[in-house]
Amino acid sequence: MTTWYPGIMARTRRLIRENLAVVDVVVELADARLPRSSRDPGLEGLLRGKPRLAVLNKADLADPRMTRRWVSWLTARGERVMAFSATAGAGPSKLLGNLWAFGGRRRPGRSLRVMVVGTPNVGKSSLLNRLAGRASAATGDRPGVTRGKQWITLAPGLELLDLPGVLPPRSLANEGGYGLAAVGIVPEGTYDPGAVAVWLLEWLASRPSGRQGLCATYGDELLADAAPHTLLEMVGRARGCLAPGGKIDRERAAAAVVKDFRDGRLGRHTLESPPRAVQADG
Ligand SMILES: Nc1nc2c(ncn2[C@@H]2O[C@H](COP(=O)(O)OP(=O)(O)OP(=O)(O)O)[C@@H](O)[C@H]2O)c(=O)[nH]1
Ligand SMILES: [Mg+2]
Known part of the structure:
Protein backbone atom coordinates (compact mmCIF):
# COMPACT_ATOMS: atom_id res chain seq x y z
CA MET A 1 0.00 0.00 0.00
CA THR A 2 1.40 3.37 -0.96
CA THR A 3 -1.22 5.69 0.56
CA TRP A 4 -2.57 6.28 4.08
CA TYR A 5 -6.30 6.43 4.57
CA PRO A 6 -6.88 6.77 0.82
CA GLY A 7 -10.48 8.00 1.31
CA ILE A 8 -9.64 10.84 3.71
CA MET A 9 -6.54 11.92 1.79
CA ALA A 10 -8.39 11.99 -1.55
CA ARG A 11 -11.20 14.03 0.06
CA THR A 12 -8.74 16.54 1.54
CA ARG A 13 -6.95 16.94 -1.79
CA ARG A 14 -10.33 17.51 -3.40
CA LEU A 15 -11.18 20.17 -0.78
CA ILE A 16 -7.89 21.93 -1.56
CA ARG A 17 -8.56 21.82 -5.32
CA GLU A 18 -12.17 22.97 -4.99
CA ASN A 19 -11.38 25.93 -2.75
CA LEU A 20 -8.23 27.09 -4.49
CA ALA A 21 -10.14 29.35 -6.86
CA VAL A 22 -11.66 31.41 -4.03
CA VAL A 23 -8.49 31.97 -1.99
CA ASP A 24 -5.83 34.63 -2.52
CA VAL A 25 -2.94 33.00 -0.73
CA VAL A 26 -2.04 29.61 0.68
CA VAL A 27 -0.18 29.11 3.93
CA GLU A 28 1.67 25.81 3.84
CA LEU A 29 2.59 24.72 7.32
CA ALA A 30 5.52 22.44 8.06
CA ASP A 31 7.05 21.28 11.32
CA ALA A 32 10.25 23.26 11.99
CA ARG A 33 11.84 20.08 13.42
CA LEU A 34 11.41 18.37 10.04
CA PRO A 35 11.32 21.13 7.43
CA ARG A 36 11.76 18.76 4.52
CA SER A 37 9.91 15.57 5.28
CA SER A 38 6.94 17.23 7.02
CA ARG A 39 6.00 18.77 3.66
CA ASP A 40 4.08 16.85 1.05
CA PRO A 41 5.84 17.38 -2.30
CA GLY A 42 2.52 16.58 -3.99
CA LEU A 43 1.09 19.92 -2.80
CA GLU A 44 3.25 21.79 -5.28
CA GLY A 45 1.27 20.50 -8.26
CA LEU A 46 -2.03 20.82 -6.41
CA LEU A 47 -1.53 24.50 -5.59
CA ARG A 48 -0.91 25.47 -9.21
CA GLY A 49 1.21 28.56 -8.71
CA LYS A 50 -1.12 30.17 -6.13
CA PRO A 51 0.85 32.65 -3.96
CA ARG A 52 2.17 30.57 -1.13
CA LEU A 53 3.85 31.28 2.19
CA ALA A 54 5.67 28.35 3.78
CA VAL A 55 5.61 28.55 7.58
CA LEU A 56 7.97 26.45 9.69
CA ASN A 57 5.73 26.11 12.73
CA LYS A 58 6.59 24.84 16.21
CA ALA A 59 9.82 26.83 15.92
CA ASP A 60 9.80 26.99 19.73
CA LEU A 61 10.59 23.24 19.71
CA ALA A 62 13.27 23.38 16.99
CA ASP A 63 16.96 24.32 17.18
CA PRO A 64 16.94 28.09 16.43
CA ARG A 65 20.25 27.95 14.54
CA MET A 66 18.96 25.20 12.30
CA THR A 67 15.70 27.09 11.74
CA ARG A 68 17.69 30.08 10.50
CA ARG A 69 19.65 27.81 8.16
CA TRP A 70 16.46 26.27 6.79
CA VAL A 71 14.82 29.67 6.25
CA SER A 72 17.93 30.87 4.36
CA TRP A 73 18.13 27.71 2.30
CA LEU A 74 14.46 27.73 1.30
CA THR A 75 14.56 31.48 0.61
CA ALA A 76 17.57 30.98 -1.65
CA ARG A 77 15.49 28.47 -3.60
CA GLY A 78 12.87 31.14 -4.26
CA GLU A 79 10.35 30.23 -1.58
CA ARG A 80 8.59 32.68 0.68
CA VAL A 81 9.19 31.27 4.10
CA MET A 82 9.15 32.23 7.75
CA ALA A 83 9.42 30.53 11.12
CA PHE A 84 6.57 30.77 13.61
CA SER A 85 5.18 29.32 16.81
CA ALA A 86 1.43 29.16 16.87
CA THR A 87 1.24 28.49 20.59
CA ALA A 88 4.23 30.41 21.96
CA GLY A 89 6.33 33.52 21.67
CA ALA A 90 5.90 36.53 19.42
CA GLY A 91 2.49 37.39 18.03
CA PRO A 92 1.30 36.99 14.47
CA SER A 93 1.92 40.52 13.16
CA LYS A 94 4.79 39.50 10.85
CA LEU A 95 2.75 36.57 9.54
CA LEU A 96 -0.25 38.82 8.94
CA GLY A 97 1.97 41.36 7.17
CA ASN A 98 3.30 38.63 4.88
CA LEU A 99 -0.20 37.40 4.09
CA TRP A 100 -1.36 40.86 3.07
CA ALA A 101 1.84 41.38 1.08
CA PHE A 102 1.66 38.06 -0.76
CA GLY A 103 -2.12 38.01 -1.17
CA GLY A 104 -1.93 39.87 -4.45
CA ARG A 105 -4.52 42.18 -5.95
CA ARG A 106 -8.08 41.89 -4.74
CA ARG A 107 -11.33 43.55 -5.62
CA PRO A 108 -11.80 46.59 -3.39
CA GLY A 109 -13.86 45.77 -0.36
CA ARG A 110 -13.31 42.03 -0.65
CA SER A 111 -11.65 40.13 2.17
CA LEU A 112 -8.26 38.49 1.91
CA ARG A 113 -8.90 34.75 1.82
CA VAL A 114 -6.24 32.42 3.14
CA MET A 115 -6.17 28.63 2.92
CA VAL A 116 -4.07 26.75 5.45
CA VAL A 117 -2.67 23.42 4.27
CA GLY A 118 -0.05 20.99 5.52
CA THR A 119 0.54 17.55 6.93
CA PRO A 120 -1.47 16.47 9.99
CA ASN A 121 -0.69 17.81 13.45
CA VAL A 122 1.71 20.57 12.30
CA GLY A 123 -0.47 23.22 13.95
CA LYS A 124 -2.80 24.45 11.19
CA SER A 125 -5.79 24.94 13.48
CA SER A 126 -3.58 26.41 16.22
CA LEU A 127 -2.22 28.96 13.74
CA LEU A 128 -5.75 29.97 12.79
CA ASN A 129 -6.67 30.37 16.42
CA ARG A 130 -3.55 32.46 17.02
CA LEU A 131 -4.45 34.73 14.12
CA ALA A 132 -8.05 34.92 15.29
CA GLY A 133 -7.03 35.61 18.88
CA ARG A 134 -9.58 33.07 20.04
CA ALA A 135 -10.18 29.32 20.01
CA SER A 136 -12.29 29.02 16.87
CA ALA A 137 -10.93 25.72 15.54
CA ALA A 138 -10.48 22.47 17.47
CA THR A 139 -6.86 21.45 18.07
CA GLY A 140 -5.29 18.35 19.63
CA ASP A 141 -1.97 16.65 20.20
CA ARG A 142 -2.57 13.93 17.61
CA PRO A 143 -2.98 13.87 13.82
CA GLY A 144 -6.46 13.91 12.30
CA VAL A 145 -8.23 16.37 14.63
CA THR A 146 -9.68 18.54 11.85
CA ARG A 147 -12.09 16.47 9.78
CA GLY A 148 -13.68 18.90 7.32
CA LYS A 149 -13.32 22.45 6.07
CA GLN A 150 -14.06 25.44 8.28
CA TRP A 151 -13.99 29.12 7.33
CA ILE A 152 -13.06 31.51 10.11
CA THR A 153 -13.69 35.22 9.62
CA LEU A 154 -11.29 37.65 11.21
CA ALA A 155 -11.85 41.34 11.39
CA PRO A 156 -10.79 43.29 9.49
CA GLY A 157 -11.31 41.74 6.08
CA LEU A 158 -9.50 38.46 6.56
CA GLU A 159 -11.00 35.02 6.11
CA LEU A 160 -9.14 31.80 6.84
CA LEU A 161 -9.92 28.30 5.69
CA ASP A 162 -8.92 25.42 7.98
CA LEU A 163 -8.56 21.99 6.39
CA PRO A 164 -7.60 18.50 7.53
CA GLY A 165 -3.97 17.45 7.04
CA VAL A 166 -2.62 15.68 3.98
CA LEU A 167 0.02 12.99 4.30
CA PRO A 168 2.64 12.42 1.64
CA PRO A 169 2.46 8.97 0.06
CA ARG A 170 3.72 6.34 2.42
CA SER A 171 6.76 5.59 0.31
CA LEU A 172 7.90 9.23 0.60
CA ALA A 173 7.05 9.35 4.30
CA ASN A 174 9.36 6.40 4.79
CA GLU A 175 12.21 8.54 3.56
CA GLY A 176 11.52 10.79 6.56
CA GLY A 177 12.27 7.68 8.58
CA TYR A 178 11.26 7.75 12.19
CA GLY A 179 11.14 11.56 12.25
CA LEU A 180 7.53 11.81 11.11
CA ALA A 181 6.49 9.41 13.85
CA ALA A 182 8.68 11.18 16.43
CA VAL A 183 6.98 14.55 15.88
CA GLY A 184 3.50 12.99 15.69
CA ILE A 185 2.59 13.58 12.04
CA VAL A 186 1.83 10.00 11.03
CA PRO A 187 -1.01 8.24 12.84
CA GLU A 188 -0.45 6.03 15.84
CA GLY A 189 -0.68 2.38 14.93
CA THR A 190 1.35 2.87 11.75
CA TYR A 191 4.71 2.73 13.53
CA ASP A 263 6.78 18.30 24.47
CA GLY A 264 10.28 19.75 24.13
CA ARG A 265 11.48 18.44 27.50
CA LEU A 266 14.60 16.95 25.89
CA GLY A 267 15.60 20.30 24.39
CA ARG A 268 15.10 22.05 21.06
CA HIS A 269 16.13 19.76 18.23
CA THR A 270 15.81 19.78 14.45
CA LEU A 271 15.88 16.28 13.06
CA GLU A 272 17.09 17.07 9.54
CA SER A 273 19.58 19.54 8.06
CA PRO A 274 19.28 21.52 4.86
CA PRO A 275 21.32 19.97 2.07
CA ARG A 276 24.82 21.41 1.80
CA ALA A 277 25.20 24.13 -0.82
CA VAL A 278 25.38 22.45 -4.20
CA GLN A 279 28.50 23.36 -6.17
CA ALA A 280 27.86 25.57 -9.14
CA ASP A 281 27.65 23.67 -12.42
CA GLY A 282 30.66 23.74 -14.72
N1 LIG B 1 5.00 23.79 21.05
C1 LIG B 1 4.13 24.06 20.07
N2 LIG B 1 3.02 23.31 19.95
C2 LIG B 1 2.17 23.62 18.94
C3 LIG B 1 2.41 24.68 18.03
N3 LIG B 1 1.39 24.73 17.14
C4 LIG B 1 0.55 23.73 17.48
N4 LIG B 1 1.01 23.06 18.56
C5 LIG B 1 0.40 21.88 19.21
O1 LIG B 1 0.40 20.84 18.23
C6 LIG B 1 -0.78 20.05 18.32
C7 LIG B 1 -1.47 20.01 16.97
O2 LIG B 1 -2.03 21.26 16.70
P1 LIG B 1 -3.29 21.42 15.72
O3 LIG B 1 -3.48 22.90 15.54
O4 LIG B 1 -4.45 20.61 16.16
O5 LIG B 1 -2.68 20.81 14.37
P2 LIG B 1 -3.39 20.60 12.96
O6 LIG B 1 -2.34 20.81 11.93
O7 LIG B 1 -4.61 21.43 12.85
O8 LIG B 1 -3.75 19.05 13.05
P3 LIG B 1 -4.86 18.19 12.21
O9 LIG B 1 -6.13 18.97 12.20
O10 LIG B 1 -4.96 16.96 13.04
O11 LIG B 1 -4.27 17.95 10.88
C8 LIG B 1 -1.61 20.67 19.44
O12 LIG B 1 -1.33 19.94 20.62
C9 LIG B 1 -1.07 22.09 19.54
O13 LIG B 1 -1.21 22.63 20.84
C10 LIG B 1 3.61 25.47 18.21
O14 LIG B 1 3.93 26.41 17.46
N5 LIG B 1 4.43 25.10 19.24
MG1 LIG C 1 -6.55 20.91 12.55
Whole structure:
Protein backbone atom coordinates (compact mmCIF):
# COMPACT_ATOMS: atom_id res chain seq x y z
CA MET A 1 0.00 0.00 0.00
CA THR A 2 1.40 3.37 -0.96
CA THR A 3 -1.22 5.69 0.56
CA TRP A 4 -2.57 6.28 4.08
CA TYR A 5 -6.30 6.43 4.57
CA PRO A 6 -6.88 6.77 0.82
CA GLY A 7 -10.48 8.00 1.31
CA ILE A 8 -9.64 10.84 3.71
CA MET A 9 -6.54 11.92 1.79
CA ALA A 10 -8.39 11.99 -1.55
CA ARG A 11 -11.20 14.03 0.06
CA THR A 12 -8.74 16.54 1.54
CA ARG A 13 -6.95 16.94 -1.79
CA ARG A 14 -10.33 17.51 -3.40
CA LEU A 15 -11.18 20.17 -0.78
CA ILE A 16 -7.89 21.93 -1.56
CA ARG A 17 -8.56 21.82 -5.32
CA GLU A 18 -12.17 22.97 -4.99
CA ASN A 19 -11.38 25.93 -2.75
CA LEU A 20 -8.23 27.09 -4.49
CA ALA A 21 -10.14 29.35 -6.86
CA VAL A 22 -11.66 31.41 -4.03
CA VAL A 23 -8.49 31.97 -1.99
CA ASP A 24 -5.83 34.63 -2.52
CA VAL A 25 -2.94 33.00 -0.73
CA VAL A 26 -2.04 29.61 0.68
CA VAL A 27 -0.18 29.11 3.93
CA GLU A 28 1.67 25.81 3.84
CA LEU A 29 2.59 24.72 7.32
CA ALA A 30 5.52 22.44 8.06
CA ASP A 31 7.05 21.28 11.32
CA ALA A 32 10.25 23.26 11.99
CA ARG A 33 11.84 20.08 13.42
CA LEU A 34 11.41 18.37 10.04
CA PRO A 35 11.32 21.13 7.43
CA ARG A 36 11.76 18.76 4.52
CA SER A 37 9.91 15.57 5.28
CA SER A 38 6.94 17.23 7.02
CA ARG A 39 6.00 18.77 3.66
CA ASP A 40 4.08 16.85 1.05
CA PRO A 41 5.84 17.38 -2.30
CA GLY A 42 2.52 16.58 -3.99
CA LEU A 43 1.09 19.92 -2.80
CA GLU A 44 3.25 21.79 -5.28
CA GLY A 45 1.27 20.50 -8.26
CA LEU A 46 -2.03 20.82 -6.41
CA LEU A 47 -1.53 24.50 -5.59
CA ARG A 48 -0.91 25.47 -9.21
CA GLY A 49 1.21 28.56 -8.71
CA LYS A 50 -1.12 30.17 -6.13
CA PRO A 51 0.85 32.65 -3.96
CA ARG A 52 2.17 30.57 -1.13
CA LEU A 53 3.85 31.28 2.19
CA ALA A 54 5.67 28.35 3.78
CA VAL A 55 5.61 28.55 7.58
CA LEU A 56 7.97 26.45 9.69
CA ASN A 57 5.73 26.11 12.73
CA LYS A 58 6.59 24.84 16.21
CA ALA A 59 9.82 26.83 15.92
CA ASP A 60 9.80 26.99 19.73
CA LEU A 61 10.59 23.24 19.71
CA ALA A 62 13.27 23.38 16.99
CA ASP A 63 16.96 24.32 17.18
CA PRO A 64 16.94 28.09 16.43
CA ARG A 65 20.25 27.95 14.54
CA MET A 66 18.96 25.20 12.30
CA THR A 67 15.70 27.09 11.74
CA ARG A 68 17.69 30.08 10.50
CA ARG A 69 19.65 27.81 8.16
CA TRP A 70 16.46 26.27 6.79
CA VAL A 71 14.82 29.67 6.25
CA SER A 72 17.93 30.87 4.36
CA TRP A 73 18.13 27.71 2.30
CA LEU A 74 14.46 27.73 1.30
CA THR A 75 14.56 31.48 0.61
CA ALA A 76 17.57 30.98 -1.65
CA ARG A 77 15.49 28.47 -3.60
CA GLY A 78 12.87 31.14 -4.26
CA GLU A 79 10.35 30.23 -1.58
CA ARG A 80 8.59 32.68 0.68
CA VAL A 81 9.19 31.27 4.10
CA MET A 82 9.15 32.23 7.75
CA ALA A 83 9.42 30.53 11.12
CA PHE A 84 6.57 30.77 13.61
CA SER A 85 5.18 29.32 16.81
CA ALA A 86 1.43 29.16 16.87
CA THR A 87 1.24 28.49 20.59
CA ALA A 88 4.23 30.41 21.96
CA GLY A 89 6.33 33.52 21.67
CA ALA A 90 5.90 36.53 19.42
CA GLY A 91 2.49 37.39 18.03
CA PRO A 92 1.30 36.99 14.47
CA SER A 93 1.92 40.52 13.16
CA LYS A 94 4.79 39.50 10.85
CA LEU A 95 2.75 36.57 9.54
CA LEU A 96 -0.25 38.82 8.94
CA GLY A 97 1.97 41.36 7.17
CA ASN A 98 3.30 38.63 4.88
CA LEU A 99 -0.20 37.40 4.09
CA TRP A 100 -1.36 40.86 3.07
CA ALA A 101 1.84 41.38 1.08
CA PHE A 102 1.66 38.06 -0.76
CA GLY A 103 -2.12 38.01 -1.17
CA GLY A 104 -1.93 39.87 -4.45
CA ARG A 105 -4.52 42.18 -5.95
CA ARG A 106 -8.08 41.89 -4.74
CA ARG A 107 -11.33 43.55 -5.62
CA PRO A 108 -11.80 46.59 -3.39
CA GLY A 109 -13.86 45.77 -0.36
CA ARG A 110 -13.31 42.03 -0.65
CA SER A 111 -11.65 40.13 2.17
CA LEU A 112 -8.26 38.49 1.91
CA ARG A 113 -8.90 34.75 1.82
CA VAL A 114 -6.24 32.42 3.14
CA MET A 115 -6.17 28.63 2.92
CA VAL A 116 -4.07 26.75 5.45
CA VAL A 117 -2.67 23.42 4.27
CA GLY A 118 -0.05 20.99 5.52
CA THR A 119 0.54 17.55 6.93
CA PRO A 120 -1.47 16.47 9.99
CA ASN A 121 -0.69 17.81 13.45
CA VAL A 122 1.71 20.57 12.30
CA GLY A 123 -0.47 23.22 13.95
CA LYS A 124 -2.80 24.45 11.19
CA SER A 125 -5.79 24.94 13.48
CA SER A 126 -3.58 26.41 16.22
CA LEU A 127 -2.22 28.96 13.74
CA LEU A 128 -5.75 29.97 12.79
CA ASN A 129 -6.67 30.37 16.42
CA ARG A 130 -3.55 32.46 17.02
CA LEU A 131 -4.45 34.73 14.12
CA ALA A 132 -8.05 34.92 15.29
CA GLY A 133 -7.03 35.61 18.88
CA ARG A 134 -9.58 33.07 20.04
CA ALA A 135 -10.18 29.32 20.01
CA SER A 136 -12.29 29.02 16.87
CA ALA A 137 -10.93 25.72 15.54
CA ALA A 138 -10.48 22.47 17.47
CA THR A 139 -6.86 21.45 18.07
CA GLY A 140 -5.29 18.35 19.63
CA ASP A 141 -1.97 16.65 20.20
CA ARG A 142 -2.57 13.93 17.61
CA PRO A 143 -2.98 13.87 13.82
CA GLY A 144 -6.46 13.91 12.30
CA VAL A 145 -8.23 16.37 14.63
CA THR A 146 -9.68 18.54 11.85
CA ARG A 147 -12.09 16.47 9.78
CA GLY A 148 -13.68 18.90 7.32
CA LYS A 149 -13.32 22.45 6.07
CA GLN A 150 -14.06 25.44 8.28
CA TRP A 151 -13.99 29.12 7.33
CA ILE A 152 -13.06 31.51 10.11
CA THR A 153 -13.69 35.22 9.62
CA LEU A 154 -11.29 37.65 11.21
CA ALA A 155 -11.85 41.34 11.39
CA PRO A 156 -10.79 43.29 9.49
CA GLY A 157 -11.31 41.74 6.08
CA LEU A 158 -9.50 38.46 6.56
CA GLU A 159 -11.00 35.02 6.11
CA LEU A 160 -9.14 31.80 6.84
CA LEU A 161 -9.92 28.30 5.69
CA ASP A 162 -8.92 25.42 7.98
CA LEU A 163 -8.56 21.99 6.39
CA PRO A 164 -7.60 18.50 7.53
CA GLY A 165 -3.97 17.45 7.04
CA VAL A 166 -2.62 15.68 3.98
CA LEU A 167 0.02 12.99 4.30
CA PRO A 168 2.64 12.42 1.64
CA PRO A 169 2.46 8.97 0.06
CA ARG A 170 3.72 6.34 2.42
CA SER A 171 6.76 5.59 0.31
CA LEU A 172 7.90 9.23 0.60
CA ALA A 173 7.05 9.35 4.30
CA ASN A 174 9.36 6.40 4.79
CA GLU A 175 12.21 8.54 3.56
CA GLY A 176 11.52 10.79 6.56
CA GLY A 177 12.27 7.68 8.58
CA TYR A 178 11.26 7.75 12.19
CA GLY A 179 11.14 11.56 12.25
CA LEU A 180 7.53 11.81 11.11
CA ALA A 181 6.49 9.41 13.85
CA ALA A 182 8.68 11.18 16.43
CA VAL A 183 6.98 14.55 15.88
CA GLY A 184 3.50 12.99 15.69
CA ILE A 185 2.59 13.58 12.04
CA VAL A 186 1.83 10.00 11.03
CA PRO A 187 -1.01 8.24 12.84
CA GLU A 188 -0.45 6.03 15.84
CA GLY A 189 -0.68 2.38 14.93
CA THR A 190 1.35 2.87 11.75
CA TYR A 191 4.71 2.73 13.53
CA ASP A 192 6.39 0.88 16.36
CA PRO A 193 6.81 3.34 19.28
CA GLY A 194 9.64 1.23 20.73
CA ALA A 195 11.67 1.53 17.53
CA VAL A 196 10.94 5.27 17.31
CA ALA A 197 12.03 5.79 20.93
CA VAL A 198 15.27 3.86 20.43
CA TRP A 199 15.98 5.83 17.24
CA LEU A 200 15.32 9.12 19.06
CA LEU A 201 17.53 8.16 22.01
CA GLU A 202 20.39 7.21 19.71
CA TRP A 203 19.94 10.37 17.66
CA LEU A 204 20.03 12.51 20.82
CA ALA A 205 22.90 10.59 22.43
CA SER A 206 25.03 11.15 19.34
CA ARG A 207 25.12 14.98 19.66
CA PRO A 208 26.12 17.27 22.52
CA SER A 209 22.82 19.20 22.77
CA GLY A 210 20.93 15.92 22.74
CA ARG A 211 23.10 14.43 25.47
CA GLN A 212 22.52 17.54 27.55
CA GLY A 213 18.75 17.17 27.18
CA LEU A 214 18.83 13.48 28.04
CA CYS A 215 20.92 14.01 31.17
CA ALA A 216 18.83 16.96 32.34
CA THR A 217 15.64 14.91 32.05
CA TYR A 218 16.68 11.38 32.96
CA GLY A 219 19.78 11.93 35.09
CA ASP A 220 23.51 12.09 34.38
CA GLU A 221 24.00 8.38 34.86
CA LEU A 222 21.99 7.79 31.71
CA LEU A 223 24.96 8.31 29.46
CA ALA A 224 27.75 7.36 31.81
CA ASP A 225 27.94 3.75 30.81
CA ALA A 226 24.97 3.12 28.58
CA ALA A 227 25.51 1.42 25.28
CA PRO A 228 23.03 2.77 22.71
CA HIS A 229 20.78 -0.26 22.84
CA THR A 230 20.41 -0.05 26.62
CA LEU A 231 19.34 3.60 26.67
CA LEU A 232 15.66 2.72 26.70
CA GLU A 233 16.17 0.46 29.74
CA MET A 234 17.97 3.31 31.50
CA VAL A 235 15.11 5.71 30.79
CA GLY A 236 12.64 3.13 32.04
CA ARG A 237 14.57 2.91 35.30
CA ALA A 238 14.85 6.70 35.63
CA ARG A 239 11.13 7.13 34.95
CA GLY A 240 10.07 4.23 37.17
CA CYS A 241 8.47 2.33 34.28
CA LEU A 242 8.48 -1.09 35.90
CA ALA A 243 6.54 -4.18 34.94
CA PRO A 244 5.55 -6.85 37.47
CA GLY A 245 8.65 -8.67 38.68
CA GLY A 246 10.74 -5.50 38.57
CA LYS A 247 11.51 -5.72 34.86
CA ILE A 248 11.58 -2.54 32.81
CA ASP A 249 8.33 -1.87 30.98
CA ARG A 250 9.83 -0.97 27.60
CA GLU A 251 6.50 0.09 26.14
CA ARG A 252 5.87 2.68 28.84
CA ALA A 253 9.48 3.83 28.68
CA ALA A 254 9.18 4.27 24.91
CA ALA A 255 5.95 6.25 25.25
CA ALA A 256 7.65 8.48 27.85
CA VAL A 257 10.61 9.20 25.54
CA VAL A 258 8.37 10.07 22.58
CA LYS A 259 6.16 12.30 24.74
CA ASP A 260 9.14 14.04 26.36
CA PHE A 261 10.60 14.74 22.92
CA ARG A 262 7.31 16.03 21.50
CA ASP A 263 6.78 18.30 24.47
CA GLY A 264 10.28 19.75 24.13
CA ARG A 265 11.48 18.44 27.50
CA LEU A 266 14.60 16.95 25.89
CA GLY A 267 15.60 20.30 24.39
CA ARG A 268 15.10 22.05 21.06
CA HIS A 269 16.13 19.76 18.23
CA THR A 270 15.81 19.78 14.45
CA LEU A 271 15.88 16.28 13.06
CA GLU A 272 17.09 17.07 9.54
CA SER A 273 19.58 19.54 8.06
CA PRO A 274 19.28 21.52 4.86
CA PRO A 275 21.32 19.97 2.07
CA ARG A 276 24.82 21.41 1.80
CA ALA A 277 25.20 24.13 -0.82
CA VAL A 278 25.38 22.45 -4.20
CA GLN A 279 28.50 23.36 -6.17
CA ALA A 280 27.86 25.57 -9.14
CA ASP A 281 27.65 23.67 -12.42
CA GLY A 282 30.66 23.74 -14.72
N1 LIG B 1 5.00 23.79 21.05
C1 LIG B 1 4.13 24.06 20.07
N2 LIG B 1 3.02 23.31 19.95
C2 LIG B 1 2.17 23.62 18.94
C3 LIG B 1 2.41 24.68 18.03
N3 LIG B 1 1.39 24.73 17.14
C4 LIG B 1 0.55 23.73 17.48
N4 LIG B 1 1.01 23.06 18.56
C5 LIG B 1 0.40 21.88 19.21
O1 LIG B 1 0.40 20.84 18.23
C6 LIG B 1 -0.78 20.05 18.32
C7 LIG B 1 -1.47 20.01 16.97
O2 LIG B 1 -2.03 21.26 16.70
P1 LIG B 1 -3.29 21.42 15.72
O3 LIG B 1 -3.48 22.90 15.54
O4 LIG B 1 -4.45 20.61 16.16
O5 LIG B 1 -2.68 20.81 14.37
P2 LIG B 1 -3.39 20.60 12.96
O6 LIG B 1 -2.34 20.81 11.93
O7 LIG B 1 -4.61 21.43 12.85
O8 LIG B 1 -3.75 19.05 13.05
P3 LIG B 1 -4.86 18.19 12.21
O9 LIG B 1 -6.13 18.97 12.20
O10 LIG B 1 -4.96 16.96 13.04
O11 LIG B 1 -4.27 17.95 10.88
C8 LIG B 1 -1.61 20.67 19.44
O12 LIG B 1 -1.33 19.94 20.62
C9 LIG B 1 -1.07 22.09 19.54
O13 LIG B 1 -1.21 22.63 20.84
C10 LIG B 1 3.61 25.47 18.21
O14 LIG B 1 3.93 26.41 17.46
N5 LIG B 1 4.43 25.10 19.24
MG1 LIG C 1 -6.55 20.91 12.55
